[in-house]
Amino acid sequence: MKTEKNRGLLSIGKMAKVNRVTIATLRLYDEMGLLRPSYIDTETGYRYYDIRQTSRLDFIRYMRELGLSLSDIQDLLQREDVTLIEEKLIEKNNQIHQQMRELKAMHEAVDRTIQSIERFRKSPESGTISLEFIDRRYILFAPCVSNFYEMGIVAYEETIQELRTQLIERNLPQILSYSLGTSVTQQDFEEERFIPDQVFIFGDRQLQEYGNNIRILDSGMYACIYLDNFDDEIKCAKELLKYCRENGYTIAGDYICEELTEFNIFDTRQRNMFLRLQIPVTFQKKT
Amino acid sequence: MKTEKNRGLLSIGKMAKVNRVTIATLRLYDEMGLLRPSYIDTETGYRYYDIRQTSRLDFIRYMRELGLSLSDIQDLLQREDVTLIEEKLIEKNNQIHQQMRELKAMHEAVDRTIQSIERFRKSPESGTISLEFIDRRYILFAPCVSNFYEMGIVAYEETIQELRTQLIERNLPQILSYSLGTSVTQQDFEEERFIPDQVFIFGDRQLQEYGNNIRILDSGMYACIYLDNFDDEIKCAKELLKYCRENGYTIAGDYICEELTEFNIFDTRQRNMFLRLQIPVTFQKKT
DNA sequence: GCAAACTCTGCTGTTGGATGAGAGTTTGAT
DNA sequence: ATCAAACTCTCATCCAACAGCAGAGTTTGC
Numbered sequence: 153m154k155t156e157k158n159r160g161l162l163s164i165g166k167m168a169k170v171n172r173v174t175i176a177t178l179r180l181y182d183e184m185g186l187l188r189p190s191y192i193d194t195e196t197g198y199r200y201y202d203i204r205q206t207s208r209l210d211f212i213r214y215m216r217e218l219g220l221s222l223s224d225i226q227d228l229l230q231r232e233d234v235t236l237i238e239e240k241l242i243e244k245n246n247q248i249h250q251q252m253r254e255l256k257a258m259h260e261a262v263d264r265t266i267q268s269i270e271r272f273r274k275s276p277e278s279g280t281i282s283l284e285f286i287d288r289r290y291i292l293f294a295p296c297v298s299n300f301y302e303m304g305i306v307a308y309e310e311t312i313q314e315l316r317t318q319l320i321e322r323n324l325p326q327i328l329s330y331s332l333g334t335s336v337t338q339q340d341f342e343e344e345r346f347i348p349d350q351v352f353i354f355g356d357r358q359l360q361e362y363g364n365n366i367r368i369l370d371s372g373m374y375a376c377i378y379l380d381n382f383d384d385e386i387k388c389a390k391e392l393l394k395y396c397r398e399n400g401y402t403i404a405g406d407y408i409c410e411e412l413t414e415f416n417i418f419d420t421r422q423r424n425m426f427l428r429l430q431i432p433v434t435f436q437k438k439t
Numbered sequence: 440m441k442t443e444k445n446r447g448l449l450s451i452g453k454m455a456k457v458n459r460v461t462i463a464t465l466r467l468y469d470e471m472g473l474l475r476p477s478y479i480d481t482e483t484g485y486r487y488y489d490i491r492q493t494s495r496l497d498f499i500r501y502m503r504e505l506g507l508s509l510s511d512i513q514d515l516l517q518r519e520d521v522t523l524i525e526e527k528l529i530e531k532n533n534q535i536h537q538q539m540r541e542l543k544a545m546h547e548a549v550d551r552t553i554q555s556i557e558r559f560r561k562s563p564e565s566g567t568i569s570l571e572f573i574d575r576r577y578i579l580f581a582p583c584v585s586n587f588y589e590m591g592i593v594a595y596e597e598t599i600q601e602l603r604t605q606l607i608e609r610n611l612p613q614i615l616s617y618s619l620g621t622s623v624t625q626q627d628f629e630e631e632r633f634i635p636d637q638v639f640i641f642g643d644r645q646l647q648e649y650g651n652n653i654r655i656l657d658s659g660m661y662a663c664i665y666l667d668n669f670d671d672e673i674k675c676a677k678e679l680l681k682y683c684r685e686n687g688y689t690i691a692g693d694y695i696c697e698e699l700t701e702f703n704i705f706d707t708r709q710r711n712m713f714l715r716l717q718i719p720v721t722f723q724k725k726t
Numbered sequence: 727g728c729a730a731a732c733t734c735t736g737c738t739g740t741t742g743g744a745t746g747a748g749a750g751t752t753t754g755a756t
Numbered sequence: 757a758t759c760a761a762a763c764t765c766t767c768a769t770c771c772a773a774c775a776g777c778a779g780a781g782t783t784t785g786c
Contacts, residue, residue, distance in 0.1 A: 160593060163752090165763060170600060172607065175764085176743060196751060197765055203596040207700070217612075218549065222742070238556050241549050248546045252539065259535045262505070262528050269525050306447060309490040313457060320459065325504075326497055415521060417498045450783090452732060462733085463775060483782060484734055509773070 161190055161200035171209050186212055186226055218244045260356075261329035268331055272412045275426055278380045279388075281395055286430070289369040290359040291333065293352035294318055301346045301386060311351050319353070322362045330354060332411040341393070341407040341431075346386055349406065369408070374430040375401060382425060385409060389429050401433035408432075448477055448487035458496050473499055473513055505531045547643075548612040555618055559699045562713055565667045566675075568682055573717070575658040577646040578620065580639035581605055588633040588673060598638050606640070609649045617641060619698040628680070628694040628718075633673055636693065656695070661717040662688060669712060672696060676716050688720035695719075 168175045181187040182199060187208055189199035208229075215225045220240065228237055276282070294315045300308035312332070319326060330353035337349050352367070359366055377392045379385070389407065396403060408430040455462045468474040469486060474495055476486035495516075502512045507527065515524055563569070581602045587595035599619070606612075617640035624636045639654070646653055664679045666672070676694065683690060695717040 163763075164765095174744075176745080179765095180743065193751095198751075199764085203593055206596060206599075214552075216742090217545070234556060234560075238553060241553050241556075245546060245549050245553075248542055248549070252542055255535055255539055255542065258504070259532060262532050262535070265501075266525060266528050266532070269521060269528075273521075306490055309493060312493075326501060329501065413494070415498060415524065417495045417516065450732075451734095461775075464773080466734095467774065480782095485782075486733085503773090 161202055164189070164199045164201070167201040167205075170203070171206055171213075173209070173213070181209075181212065181222075184222055184226060186222065186229065215240075219247070257325060261325040265329045268329075268412060272426055275412065275428070276378050278378060280378045281392065282376050282378075283433075284374055284376050286369075286371065286374050288371040290355050290357060291352040291367050291369060292318060292322075292324075292355055292359055292362065293335075293350040293365055293367055296334070296348035296351055299348055301348065305382065311348070315351055315353065318365060324355075324362070332413060334409045334411075336407040338403060338406050341389075342403060344390065344393070346389070354410070370405070370432070372404065372432050373434070374408075375433050376431075377429045379427050379429070380425070382427070385427060385429065388427075392429055392431060396431055396433060401431075401435060403431055404434045405432040448489055451476070451486045451488070454488040454492075457490070458493055458500075460496070460500070468496075468499065468509075471509055471513060473509060473516065502527075506534070544612060551617065555699060559713055562699065562715070563665050565665060567665045568679065569663045569665075570720075571661055571663050573656075573658065573661050576656040577642050577644060578639040578654050578656060579605060579609075579611075579642055579646055579649065580622075580637040580652050580654055583621070583635035583638055586635055588635060592669065598635070602638055602640065605652060611649070619700060621696045621698075623694040625690060625693050628676075629690060631677065631680070633676070641697070657692070657719070659691065659719050660721070661695075662720050663718075664716045666714050666716070667712070669714070672714060672716065675714075679716055679718060683718055683720055688718075688722060690718055691721045692719040 162170065164175050164178055168178055178187070178199070178201075182189060187205060190202035190205060191200045192198070193200070211229075212222075212225055215228065216222070218241070220228075224240075228240065292315070294311070296311050297314060298307040298311060300311060315332075316326070332351070332353055334351045335349045336346055340347050340349070350367075375392055375396050377388050377395075379388045389409075410428045410430060412426040412428070449457065451462050451465055455465055465474070465486070465488075469476060474492060477489035477492060478487045479485070480487070498516075499509075499512055502515065503509070505527070507515075511527075515527065579602070581598070581604075583598050584601060585594040585598060587598060602619075620639050620641060621635055622637045622639070623633055627634050627636070637654075662679055662683050664675050664682075666675050676696075697715045697717060699713040699715070
């Protein structure tokens with residue numbers, strides 16, 4: 153009934169429509185003291201807003217977009233200090249830079265995972281032996297704390313924990329977005345002693361920035377064998393070694409087991425992996 | 440008391456520590472069926488996990504980082520379909536690109552706001568007349584729907600709504616991060632008729648990509664007067680016109696009122712603005 | 727054998743709203 | 757003036773993804 157006091161003012165619904173917010177939001181802001189309606193009908197409790205209050209609402213939404221909480225905003229509004237706002241903005245700009253870096257890292261991690269899936273899908277049949285040129289690789293390694301060839305998969309998982317710790321220390325994305333590898337020293341391998349030396353992840357050039365425990369696997373020809381079962385590793389590795397000897401290849405470095413984990417999530421009993429065992433080799437040049 | 444069944448398994452606390460999650464999180468995942476403990480003691484209800492379950496937990500956390508909800512993840516896990524996961528990852532990569540763009544836009548918006556505050560802080564005293572070179576500016580405009588010189592500030596706010604609509608249509612950041620302006624056509628202005636022609640925001644080059652309602656304000660010399668009160672605009676504009684005439688400047692385009700809004704948030708009764716009125720001028724070249 | 731550390735269930739709290747019930751109010755068309 | 761439609765009020769509940777607590781029971785290590 154009152155048409156005197158709210159002349160030129162907007163009902164909550166109109167205010168909401170004009171500013172593209174919901175009525176609930178306006179009520180919340182009122183309750184929190186962020187944006188009090190210009191006039192409230194004391195009898196009906198109806199809220200009426202002044203169109204000029206849009207600027208304050210703008211401010212609130214802008215600060216929200218910048219990631220400030222409503223109570224932070226309330227604080228800013230109460231203090232009426234532009235310098236403080238400027239500080240928040242500058243801080244926000246730094247945050248944005250940080251977020252951009254994180255986003256980039258995430259992007260790379262996702263790419264790696266996609267590649268890994270593709271590769272898994274297209275890897276050759278189990279038992280296939282091949283001779284491949286493999287480009288230089290950068291790895292982040294940890295020494296093996298237990299012999300998982302003897303102690304089984306649980307020991308392997310424990311060993312990986314150490315690697316995980318290193319990833320966390322370096323603020324790197326978690327293990328799932330990398331492929332894993334283990335090595336046996338050349339000497340042990342040639343004498344057919346399967347003693348794990350290192351466990352590692354394969355990264356890219358940028359890994360070099362992360363200081364310790366980084367190693368480069370040189371580019372070159374590798375004798376490889378593919379298999380899909382952790383349990384057959386030693387058998388296949390020996391087969392590969394025999395193959396190298398029969399063909400007169402010279403072993404040129406540590407034995408490597410590369411693990412494309414795919415997603416070992418559907419069966420908790422066993423890692424569902426695909427392995428590519430690798431022996432770096434060189435050849436007698438024909439002179 | 441039971442030490443048979445949980446041999447080699449981890450209590451919830453150890454599992455939490457190893458994976459750097461909280462106990463509460465593990466309990467939640469159990470409840471939701473995302474990660475059921477390997478063994479539960481039926482008498483005590485104690486949960487025991489297998490170290491191999493870390494891989495599943497890894498997956499959950501990886502997907503969480505990618506922004507999937509727990510129920511989405513549950514879905515993925517139940518379907519056991521790697522293709523689906525790959526799709527999600529590709530989708531996520533697109534999202535990341537989008538986010539990067541948004542972040543960049545936000546960064547620019549924040550920068551603009553900071554600049555605006557700085558400028559406000561350092562603007563000269565009210566009433567100051569100056570002659571300035573102003574560089575080319577890009578504006579996004581809307582025609583004025585009402586004469587706010589006659590109808591007052593409420594009409595002005597209504598006019599701005601139209602501009603706001605355009606910003607939203609173009610997915611541009613909200614009004615607060617731009618400075619506003621209004622114009623009067625050269626002819627009207629010279630004949631001292633204050634009829635608003637356009638209302639607009641000042642943007643940057645990129646604005647050109649946004650199609651319609653974009654206009655360029657040419658670079659050149661402008662006669663300017665600063666003031667801090669909306670109500671004095673016409674008075675000051677006339678003064679500025681008089682000044683131009685007395686000095687023999689030739690008016691070379693539309694009259695512009697640039698509004699540095701600062702933050703008009705602390706006093707809801709009135710926009711707390713700082714205005715720079717501008718008349719583009721040219722001079723008789725001395726020959 | 728005993729204390730310390732751990733774990734259980736069930737509850738509440740968090741943020742920034744969304745949604746809904748049930749009652750009352752305003753608006754616009756007749 | 758009337759009546760329905762549209763609007764608004766308060767109060768309550770719900771969301772996601774946990775965090776934290778209380779009070780009771782359990783395991784561990786010395």
